[in-house]
Amino acid sequence: MDKKYDFSKTEENLTKFWEQEGIYHYRNGRDRKIFSIDTPPPTVSGKLHIGHVFSYTQAEIIARFKRMQGYDVFYPFGFDDNGLPTERLVERDEKVRANTLPRSEFRSKCMETIGKYEEEFKNLWKRLGFSADWNLEYRTISDLSQKISQKSFLELAKSGKAYRKESPVLWCTECRTSIAQAELETRECRTIFHYLNFRTEAGDLLIATTRPELLAGCVCIFVHPDDPRYKGFAGRKAVVPLYDFEIPILTDDTVSMEKGTGAVMCATFGDSTDLEWYQRHKLPCKKIIMPDGTIHEAVPFIGGMKVKAARAHIAELLRGRGLLVKQEEMNHMVAVHERCGTETEFIPSEQWYIDVLSEKERFLKAADEIRWHPEHFKNRYTSWVENLKWDWCISRQRYFGVPFPVWYCKECHKPIFAEEKQLPVNPLESRPLRSCDCGCSDFIPETAVLDTWATSSVTTLINAGYGEENDITEQIFPMDMRCQAHDIIRTWTFYSVVKSIYHTGKTPWKDIMVSGFVFAKPGEKISKSKNNGAGSPMALIETHSADAVRYWAAGSKLGTDTFFSEEELKISKRFLNKLYNAAKFALMQLGDFEKTSTLEEIQLLPVDRWILQRVNETTIRAAELLNEYEIGQARHEIDTLFWRDFCDYYIEIAKERLYQPEKHGAAQRYSGQTCLYHSLLGILKLYAVYTPYITEYIYQDFYRKYETEISLHRTIWEIRKEDRLMLAFGEHLKGIISEVRKEKTEKQMSMKDTIPELVISCPEKFREWYRKSEMDIKACTGAVKILFQNFVM
RNA sequence: GGAAGCAUAGCUCAGCUGGGAUGAGCGCUCGCCUGACUAGCGGGAGGCCAAGGGUUCGAGCCCCUUUGCUUCCACCA
Numbered sequence: 074m075d076k077k078y079d080f081s082k083t084e085e086n087l088t089k090f091w092e093q094e095g096i097y098h099y100r101n102g103r104d105r106k107i108f109s110i111d112t113p114p115p116t117v118s119g120k121l122h123i124g125h126v127f128s129y130t131q132a133e134i135i136a137r138f139k140r141m142q143g144y145d146v147f148y149p150f151g152f153d154d155n156g157l158p159t160e161r162l163v164e165r166d167e168k169v170r171a172n173t174l175p176r177s178e179f180r181s182k183c184m185e186t187i188g189k190y191e192e193e194f195k196n197l198w199k200r201l202g203f204s205a206d207w208n209l210e211y212r213t214i215s216d217l218s219q220k221i222s223q224k225s226f227l228e229l230a231k232s233g234k235a236y237r238k239e240s241p242v243l244w245c246t247e248c249r250t251s252i253a254q255a256e257l258e259t260r261e262c263r264t265i266f267h268y269l270n271f272r273t274e275a276g277d278l279l280i281a282t283t284r285p286e287l288l289a290g291c292v293c294i295f296v297h298p299d300d301p302r303y304k305g306f307a308g309r310k311a312v313v314p315l316y317d318f319e320i321p322i323l324t325d326d327t328v329s330m331e332k333g334t335g336a337v338m339c340a341t342f343g344d345s346t347d348l349e350w351y352q353r354h355k356l357p358c359k360k361i362i363m364p365d366g367t368i369h370e371a372v373p374f375i376g377g378m379k380v381k382a383a384r385a386h387i388a389e390l391l392r393g394r395g396l397l398v399k400q401e402e403m404n405h406m407v408a409v410h411e412r413c414g415t416e417t418e419f420i421p422s423e424q425w426y427i428d429v430l431s432e433k434e435r436f437l438k439a440a441d442e443i444r445w446h447p448e449h450f451k452n453r454y455t456s457w458v459e460n461l462k463w464d465w466c467i468s469r470q471r472y473f474g475v476p477f478p479v480w481y482c483k484e485c486h487k488p489i490f491a492e493e494k495q496l497p498v499n500p501l502e503s504r505p506l507r508s509c510d511c512g513c514s515d516f517i518p519e520t521a522v523l524d525t526w527a528t529s530s531v532t533t534l535i536n537a538g539y540g541e542e543n544d545i546t547e548q549i550f551p552m553d554m555r556c557q558a559h560d561i562i563r564t565w566t567f568y569s570v571v572k573s574i575y576h577t578g579k580t581p582w583k584d585i586m587v588s589g590f591v592f593a594k595p596g597e598k599i600s601k602s603k604n605n606g607a608g609s610p611m612a613l614i615e616t617h618s619a620d621a622v623r624y625w626a627a628g629s630k631l632g633t634d635t636f637f638s639e640e641e642l643k644i645s646k647r648f649l650n651k652l653y654n655a656a657k658f659a660l661m662q663l664g665d666f667e668k669t670s671t672l673e674e675i676q677l678l679p680v681d682r683w684i685l686q687r688v689n690e691t692t693i694r695a696a697e698l699l700n701e702y703e704i705g706q707a708r709h710e711i712d713t714l715f716w717r718d719f720c721d722y723y724i725e726i727a728k729e730r731l732y733q734p735e736k737h738g739a740a741q742r743y744s745g746q747t748c749l750y751h752s753l754l755g756i757l758k759l760y761a762v763y764t765p766y767i768t769e770y771i772y773q774d775f776y777r778k779y780e781t782e783i784s785l786h787r788t789i790w791e792i793r794k795e796d797r798l799m800l801a802f803g804e805h806l807k808g809i810i811s812e813v814r815k816e817k818t819e820k821q822m823s824m825k826d827t828i829p830e831l832v833i834s835c836p837e838k839f840r841e842w843y844r845k846s847e848m849d850i851k852a853c854t855g856a857v858k859i860l861f862q863n864f865v866m
Numbered sequence: 867g868g869a870a871g872c873a874u875a876g877c878u879c880a881g882c883u884g885g886g887a888u889g890a891g892c893g894c895u896c897g898c899c900u901g902a903c904u905a906g907c908g909g910g911a912g913g914c915c916a917a918g919g920g921u922u923c924g925a926g927c928c929c930c931u932u933u934g935c936u937u938c939c940a941c942c943a
Binding site for chain 2: 264
């Protein structure tokens with residue numbers, strides 16, 4: 074081993090070595106039990122940041138752990154590279170607008186861009202030492218993914234779970250597409266409350282509204298049935314100011330008497346409450362806002378203007394005509410589109426939906442069937458499902474996505490679905506294989522594409538090759554583990570459950586591992602635009618090593634958010650240095666080691682047996698914790714074993730025996746060598762899941778010539794029979810040594826100074842072991858003479 | 867407005883099903899260059915475990931209340 078560890082060269086070489094040797098290849102469950110992992114295909118919407126590294130690494134550690142527990146780990150990686158997020162990336166990077174280019178040209182720009190990003194993503198994962206099998210790589214835009222996604226849609230359409238309807242839908246006027254509830258974000262903004270009088274037979278009715286531009290779309294006024302102020306108004310007509318048409322005054326229980334004036338105008342559509350009232354009271358619909366965010370041409374005063382400009386203009390008009398009683402500034406929360414921050418509208422249009430509302434109970438029950446780690450994230454899921462208001466709108470009026478395998482008959486407008494053998498199909502480029510039932514054979518292709526989640530929610534089916542020739546659904550379904558961060562519970566988790574229940578009747582996975590988020594500081598998520606992500610992950614790796622970054626990522630409790638600062642990596646580097654040096658010491662002592670047969674503990678000296686028992690104990694404990702996905706706690710256990718017991722105690726005790734066989738005896742030295750060999754190997758195996766590079770380096774440098782496996786990462790964590798008494802002996806012995814060290818420190822002595830006499834109070838049960846350890850203790854403490862003072866505990 | 871999480875040493879956090887806070891790392895401080903490691907080793911100081919109440923022989927841990935922080939959801943009249 075070199076004096077200093079050159080991580081840069083080592084990590085690069087080992088990445089290649091693992092790839093060449095196919096160390097992490099999935100073996101199709103031929104000879105081992107399968108452990109399958111459903112990993113998020115990262116959305117290709119920008120660069121990866123430290124938050125991704127944090128979350129993905131935590132899951133990757135589990136993959137390595139399971140592999141070293143003897144599982145054949147099915148661990149496919151992919152990219153979610155279609156849909157709106159990707160389109161927005163391309164529009165940003167290429168400085169184009171999708172709607173101004175021919176569809177095919179935009180699509181090819183997309184393909185080009187995602188290729189670049191995916192290469193970068195993959196390099197990062199590889200550089201981090203991810204033990205994925207890249208033969209299983211997938212993309213959601215690939216033909217196979219499109220085929221399975223379309224098949225999923227066709228199956229759902231067939232069973233009636235996917236349906237098309239004309240209805241007001243959540244709409245983003247910036248992206249010019251329908252969106253789903255899950256894509257909403259709330260944002261606080263400053264608005265003006267406009268107070269205006271509506272003329273009625275019972276006198277003026279004062280109403281407060283934030284959206285005066287919708288006056289033309291006003292369909293009625295609501296008051297609470299019990300509101301004493303408006304008893305005389307309900308049931309009468311009111312005249313809309315400025316536009317002078319009559320609307321009814323109705324009552325509804327959901328009207329809040331405290332908000333505004335307690336009387337509220339209902340327009341189509343100002344907000345989700347308007348939509349509720351519209352549906353409950355079967356109100357007429359007046360189309361005011363167009364899909365591009367302008368006011369309908371036919372609306373007087375403001376036709377053709379953008380919403381915000383129209384609002385200001387109407388306010389001016391009202392003021393000018395003395396119709397504005399007063400204005401009040403206020404803060405309120407508005408629903409915006411998460412991708413662009415634009416305030417959303419409800420726009421009547423025909424869209425495809427997946428029925429989720431009628432099966433809420435089933436989706437809630439599914440949550441009970443999945444083991445959540447940590448458990449409380451189940452709450453997020455259940456509260457989301459319980460509060461869902463609308464079915465999942467899956468059609469997007471966009472370009473780069475999986476097309477709907479649907480045409481519509483030109484005559485009767487009935488949808489004609491593609492046949493399975495046509496898939497994947499683009500209805501813009503192909504025709505249905507048969508004519509419509511009405512006899513017509515002229516078709517209009519569906520131009521919308523599927524919500525990107527409609528495809529990524531079937532990653533389990535894509536990986537299983539659902540319905541394909543080599544379908545392994547039976548083999549891997551439900552998958553053992555889903556890992557992800559908590560920000561996509563309402564989307565990826567929920568939609569995956571929906572699809573899995575509909576297609577297989579089962580939950581998609583047994584366990585879900587939810588990791589936390591990395592914040593730059595409280596309340597500030599790391600984002601590319603804010604440039605607060607502490608440098609690119611790749612730069613961090615190049616400066617500090619992949620092992621250091623991984624060690625950091627494994628340090629926190631599962632599911633908890635954390636803050637990142639580069640300072641944290643110092644702790645990692647300190648550890649890596651320590652491990653390297655400890656190994657250097659051990660291998661120096663093992664230069665002439667002859668490994669005979671298997672480990673026969675009983676012939677070893679007590680101290681040697683103790684540290685081997687400590688390694689064993691820690692292996693058992695760490696496995697328990699990792700089985701619960703507690704990577705941070707497991708690492709802590711291993712750290713204590715390695716740093717405290719192995720380095721600070723064991724090596725210090727055994728050192729002289731190893732250096733001076735003439736004093737301690739050759740057999741005693743051999744005992745120490747045997748122990749060093751096995752305890753260090755045991756420790757390397759434990760750390761292999763966290764810091765795969767440095768551990769593999771040490772394995773290759775030394776162990777490979779003795780062991781059968783060509784890589785440390787192919788070895789298994791071995792468990793021996795526990796010897797609790799020996800563990801207790803070790804603790805007792807540590808206590809003695811600690812006392813001596815304390816004494817020397819207080820007297821400002823050097824640790825190697827001798828002491829004339831050491832008196833040990835030795836419990837009867839440890840007597841024999843202490844006797845056999847006399848030389849070790851003398852060596853470690855510098856005691857010239859040891860007296861045992863026996864007493865019964 | 868609803869829900870969840872967190873509140874332990876100056877800082878960042880561990881503390882499993884209730885049983886002595888020898889808690890960890892950093893920082894501070896005092897010593898030691900111990901034939902792997904000064905990016906080290908050995909000591910020390912520093913905590914009425916957010917506040918209050920309850921259950922219990924016993925509470926950092928369980929229950930209730932309060933406060934503060936964070937996150938998620940709802941909230942466009």
